[in-house]
Amino acid sequence: MSRIRREQRRDFLKQFCATLAGGSALSLFPQLQLMSSALASTQGDAGYKALVCVFLSGGSDSYNWLVPSDASRYGVYQTARGGVYTGTNGPLGLAQASLLSVNMAGSGGVALPAGHSYGLHPACADWTSIDDNGAQSSMPGLQSLTNAGKVAWLSNVGTLVVPLTKATYSNPSLPKPPQLYSHNDQTNLWFQGQETPNFRYGWGGQVADLLFSQNSPIVGSSPPLTVPMNISFAGSNRFQIGSQVVPYQMSGCGDPNGGNPFAGSIVGTNFANCSGSNTLDNFRACATAGLNAGETALCSLLGANTNLLENEHASTMRRAMDLAGQMATKLTGSPNGSLLNTPFRALADNQAVAGYNLAADGGNSLAEQLAMVARLIKMRTQLGQTRNIFFVSLGGFDTHAAQMPDNGQPRLLRRISRALGSFYQALVEMGVENSVTTFTMSEFARTLNSNGDGSDHAWGGVQMVMGGAVNGGNAATGRIYGSFPDQTLNGPDSFSRGQMIPTTAMDQMGATLASWMGLGSTEVNTIFPNLANFPSANLGFM
Numbered sequence: 001m002s003r004i005r006r007e008q009r010r011d012f013l014k015q016f017c018a019t020l021a022g023g024s025a026l027s028l029f030p031q032l033q034l035m036s037s038a039l040a041s042t043q044g045d046a047g048y049k050a051l052v053c054v055f056l057s058g059g060s061d062s063y064n065w066l067v068p069s070d071a072s073r074y075g076v077y078q079t080a081r082g083g084v085y086t087g088t089n090g091p092l093g094l095a096q097a098s099l100l101s102v103n104m105a106g107s108g109g110v111a112l113p114a115g116h117s118y119g120l121h122p123a124c125a126d127w128t129s130i131d132d133n134g135a136q137s138s139m140p141g142l143q144s145l146t147n148a149g150k151v152a153w154l155s156n157v158g159t160l161v162v163p164l165t166k167a168t169y170s171n172p173s174l175p176k177p178p179q180l181y182s183h184n185d186q187t188n189l190w191f192q193g194q195e196t197p198n199f200r201y202g203w204g205g206q207v208a209d210l211l212f213s214q215n216s217p218i219v220g221s222s223p224p225l226t227v228p229m230n231i232s233f234a235g236s237n238r239f240q241i242g243s244q245v246v247p248y249q250m251s252g253c254g255d256p257n258g259g260n261p262f263a264g265s266i267v268g269t270n271f272a273n274c275s276g277s278n279t280l281d282n283f284r285a286c287a288t289a290g291l292n293a294g295e296t297a298l299c300s301l302l303g304a305n306t307n308l309l310e311n312e313h314a315s316t317m318r319r320a321m322d323l324a325g326q327m328a329t330k331l332t333g334s335p336n337g338s339l340l341n342t343p344f345r346a347l348a349d350n351q352a353v354a355g356y357n358l359a360a361d362g363g364n365s366l367a368e369q370l371a372m373v374a375r376l377i378k379m380r381t382q383l384g385q386t387r388n389i390f391f392v393s394l395g396g397f398d399t400h401a402a403q404m405p406d407n408g409q410p411r412l413l414r415r416i417s418r419a420l421g422s423f424y425q426a427l428v429e430m431g432v433e434n435s436v437t438t439f440t441m442s443e444f445a446r447t448l449n450s451n452g453d454g455s456d457h458a459w460g461g462v463q464m465v466m467g468g469a470v471n472g473g474n475a476a477t478g479r480i481y482g483s484f485p486d487q488t489l490n491g492p493d494s495f496s497r498g499q500m501i502p503t504t505a506m507d508q509m510g511a512t513l514a515s516w517m518g519l520g521s522t523e524v525n526t527i528f529p530n531l532a533n534f535p536s537a538n539l540g541f542m
Contacts, residue, residue, distance in 0.1 A: 048380055048435045049517055050388040052373060052423075053204065053239060054366070054416070056442040058398030059183065061409060061455050062462035063448060063500075064092065066153055068484065069099045069119035080448040080487045080498050085404040089453045092404060098122045100143040104153075104480045118153075118480065120146070123413035127421075141417040142464070145424060149472035150433075151464055152541040155482035156493075157509055158444065158460035158502030159189040162533045166492055166501055181457035183398070186443035191239035193510050193528045203510050204230060204389045205242030206527045207517055212245055216384035218326045225323045227383045231376065233369040234393035239441075247391060252369030330382045331375060340374055340426050366394040367419035374426040377436065387517070394419075397442060403454035416440075420466055427468075434468035437542065439513060441506070448498025449489060460485070460502030463509065469516065471541050481541050507531050508539050516542040 064081075068074055074096050078084060081093035099119025104112055124142035145151045159177040168174055177195050179185035189195060193203030208229045217224035230240040233252035240247035369392035376383065376390075394415060402408045420438065427433040445461025472479045482504040485493035494500050507528040514524050515538055524537065531537050 048386050048432060050377065050390065050436045051204070051513055051517060052390045052392065052436060052438040054438060054440045055234065055391065055393040056397050056440055057393050057395040059444045059446055059457055060397045060442040060461060061399060061403065061446040062442070063445060063487070064094060064409060065121050065413060066462045067094060067099055067119050068116070069096060070115050070117045073116065076487050080489050082450045090450055092450045092455060094121065100124055102143060102146045121413050123410045124417040127418055139425065140421040142420060145421060145466060146472070150424065150468065150470060151466045152470045152472045153480045154463045154465065154504060154509055154539070154541065155480055155484040156460040156500055156502050157463050157482065157504045157506055159186060159195070160502050160505040161195050161530050164501055169501060180459060181444065183443055188238055190441050190443060190506055191237065193507060194530060200241065201243060202237070202239035202241050203514065203527050204239045205245055207514050207519060208240070208245045208389055209242035210519060210523055211387045211517065214386045218330065218384050219382050221326045225326050227323065227327060227385060229387055230389045232391040233372055234391055237391055240389060240391055250372065252365065252372050252392065327383065330379050340378065340429060364415045364419055366392060366415055367422060370419050370423040374423060377432060378430050399446065399454045400451065400456060401453045424466060437465060437467035437469060437513065437516060439463065439465045445500060448487060456497070458499035460500040465541055469542055479541065481539050504539070505530070505534050508534055508536060511537050512539045512542055
């Protein structure tokens, strides 16, 4: 390598590191791989469809989310949980009288066994919102959405390679998911849809590989720019990575009233002091006074140069910034931009009114993320979108300690219920409630018995699916899918501390959602290669 080449490379690396240190461009780097132009092989259903994955990070104690409320099974639950929590550390059980009644049509459409009933955690109740004028209205929580048939509950779902029971678990010839109870490993298995260690792609990304070409460029963009199908409001994740797509990362804290979600970023107003107009075309020439070291380095990087690697990097960065700028223009344009009239507005213009409750409980980051999802869905036509997969997340579920006080699991479930209720209201407002399906995932459930102050890592748990297309029964009934386990500690369905052996594979759950998005059976079986090991590829909740 010549001395000149070495110096060029050294200068490039110095500038690149300076840009990283400046922080202004961090949100753009995941977009550097978005230049794929391959054609998709599958044509899905006409019209708009979207999946919204809500990842509950840490391992959700979902057996306090959906609880058997009939006398006999509740007694087993209460015993397994060490009694009812009354403010003293130790017991993890909910009082039977506190459970919110929900109507279940049965398991996969089959009538519930005689005498069986279920209740939700009291944090899932309806709540009162107050608009800008002080008018109060009741907003739905997960209880009302379940009873309205808009939510299906999936029982005892987990990572599996083949069906297992307690009797067959010890059979060495039957494969088990690797690294049970490990946060990172189990998260990856949920995201990948298969047990291959370090598999590069997620099932959401592989679905997008087959569907992304149905989307069109942003209306009026020149040169044409296409918004990626997979959009994350919770950072990078393997779930949305495919062989041809990667997630486009956005902030979930944009102004729900139609403000600029990119404000304060590198495509915002940081560069008003640049010479000429503050456009991206002139951005690369704006290394003038008022920019910090990182911004100056980025300006230099974006300029033309003779090094092919540097030039390609600069070109990719400019395209990513152009895309962000075009999206910001559409989201903030007239008339009304992506304005929504649901309680999401409270996140911006009425946070002082505690009655809105989305801003209560120390904030609701999940509501903020879903508010931005709703804004993008509202502008789907202008953004050229007919298919989307969104990723949002809420953390705090690794409740080894302080699980039962109100600022523990109850607050987390309250955030989920109110955020999802508000999101569903936004979908109804836009008339797309039948076109958007929201579902939860979490790396594992938690032990039924207490460690003295909380619960520990377990295996199979409860997940939920929400949307107008969900087979949640009629207006008076909800649904539960899968086999709800016997909650006896070390009983027929669990190990010593109540770690439930899953009876439904997450592959079946993912395959059902992928089929709803428009994929055929061959494609679904390719994405979920273990699906053939299970009795049904479609659980019937869509």
